Amino acid sequence: MSFYETLANDAVAAIEDAADVETLDGLRPTLLGKKAGLTSAKSQLGTLEPDQRKEAGQRLNVARQLVEAAFASRRDALAASARAEALETERLDLTEFQSKTSPGHLHLVTQARDRLEDVFVGMGYTIAEGPEVETAWYNFEALNIPEWHPARGSFDTIFVNLGEPEAVMLRSHTSPVQIRTMENQKPPIYIIAPGRTFRTDTADATHLPAFNQIEGLVIDRNITMGDLAGTIDTFVRAFFGEEVKSRLRPSYFPFTEPSAEFDISRDDGSWLELGGCGMVNPQVLRNCGIDPDEWQGFAFGFGIDRLAVMRYQLDDIRELVNNDVRFLRQF
Numbered sequence: 427m428s429f430y431e432t433l434a435n436d437a438v439a440a441i442e443d444a445a446d447v448e449t450l451d452g453l454r455p456t457l458l459g460k461k462a463g464l465t466s467a468k469s470q471l472g473t474l475e476p477d478q479r480k481e482a483g484q485r486l487n488v489a490r491q492l493v494e495a496a497f498a499s500r501r502d503a504l505a506a507s508a509r510a511e512a513l514e515t516e517r518l519d520l521t522e523f524q525s526k527t528s529p530g531h532l533h534l535v536t537q538a539r540d541r542l543e544d545v546f547v548g549m550g551y552t553i554a555e556g557p558e559v560e561t562a563w564y565n566f567e568a569l570n571i572p573e574w575h576p577a578r579g580s581f582d583t584i585f586v587n588l589g590e591p592e593a594v595m596l597r598s599h600t601s602p603v604q605i606r607t608m609e610n611q612k613p614p615i616y617i618i619a620p621g622r623t624f625r626t627d628t629a630d631a632t633h634l635p636a637f638n639q640i641e642g643l644v645i646d647r648n649i650t651m652g653d654l655a656g657t658i659d660t661f662v663r664a665f666f667g668e669e670v671k672s673r674l675r676p677s678y679f680p681f682t683e684p685s686a687e688f689d690i691s692r693d694d695g696s697w698l699e700l701g702g703c704g705m706v707n708p709q710v711l712r713n714c715g716i717d718p719d720e721w722q723g724f725a726f727g728f729g730i731d732r733l734a735v736m737r738y739q740l741d742d743i744r745e746l747v748n749n750d751v752r753f754l755r756q757f
C-alpha cells in the first residue's frame with residue numbers, strides 16, 4: 427500500500443469512528459485541512475521528478491477524493507440520526523389524557539343539575555326552558571319590578587346594547603321562565619327551569635359572574651306556604667341526605683309575597699344562602715292573565731353552582747370554572 431493510500435485509510439477509519447457531527451467536524455482540519463498529511467504530501471510533489479510527479483499527483487487526488495467522500499457520507503448519516511433522535515424526544519405526547527379506561531365524565535355542575543332534575547321529576551314536575559338573553563318585560567316588569575323599583579339595582583344586570591337603553595339584557599335570574607310558562611300554559615303548573623344566569627358580580631369564593639340557577643314554579647288550587655316549606659324540605663333531604671339542615675329566613679322579592687331566603691348548614695356551623703322563594707305575588711299572576719282568586723302558587727330560585735359547592739364540600743366556587751382536569755377528575 428502506498429504512502430497516500432495509508433494516509434487515506436487512516437483518515438477514513440477516523441471518520442468512521444466519529445460518533446457525532448461535532449466530533450466529525452473537529453477532525454476536518456487534521457484530515458483535510460492545511461495541516462493534514464494529504465495536504466502536505468501535495469506540497470512535496472514539487473520535489474519529485476517530473477515523470478513521477480504526474481502519477482503521484484493522480485494517486486494523491488484519488489486518495490483525497492476518497493477521504494472527502496467518506497467525510498461527506500458519514501456527516502450525512504450522523505446528521506440524519508441526530509435529527510431522528512431530536513424528533514423522538516421533542517415530540518408532544520397528545521395522547522396523555524386519552525386513556526382507554528378513563529373516557530371522562532360529566533362536569534360536576536352538570537351532575538348536580540341532572541340530579542336536581544331527577545329529584546323534581548320524581549316529585550311530578552316537568553322541565554321548562556327560556557332564553558339567556560331577555561327583555562326588560564320578562565326579566566323585570568312582569569315580575570313586578572317596574573323601572574323605578576330599587577330591586578332592579580340588586581340584580582347587578584349585564585345589559586345588551588340593543589334598542590332602547592336597558593331594554594335587552596343577559597337574564598340575571600331564571601325567574602323570567604316563570605312568566606314565559608304562565609303566558610303559555612294553563613294551571614295547574616308544576617315546572618322547574620334550570621339554566622345559565624349572568625350578573626356583574628366579581629368572582630370570589632361564593633360568586634361567579636356567569637352561574638346557574640334552578641327555578642321552580644307551582645300554580646294550583648289551595649297552595650299554601652306549608653306546601654313550599656314541605657317541598658324545600660323534601661328536596662334538601664333527597665339531594666343532600668338527612669344530615670344537612672335547612673332554614674327559611676324572612677326576605678323580600680317583588681314577585682313573591684311573603685318571601686323567604688333559604689340557607690343550608692355547613693360543616694363549620696355557618697349557613698350558606700342557596701336561594702330565594704315565596705308565594706307568587708297576585709300581581710304577577712294578573713300580569714300573566716291568571717286569576718289570583720282562583721289560583722295560588724309558590725316559586726323558588728336556587729344557585730346550582732352553590733348546591734354543587736355544598737354537595738361536594740368545595741372551599742371555593744371558582745374551582746368549578748378553573749377547569750383543572752386534576753380537580754375535576756375527582757368527582
Ligand code: FA5
Nearest residue numbers: 599627633634637699700701702703725726727729732
Ligand atoms: C333571585 O335570583 C330570585 N330570582 C330567586 C327567587 C325565585 C326568589 C323565585 C323568589 C321566587 P337571588 O338574587 O337571591 O334571588 O339569587 C338566588 C340564588 O342564586 C342565590 O341564593 C345564590 O345561590 C345564587 N347566586 C346569586 N348570585 C350568584 C353569583 N354571583 N354566583 C353564584 N351564585 C349566585
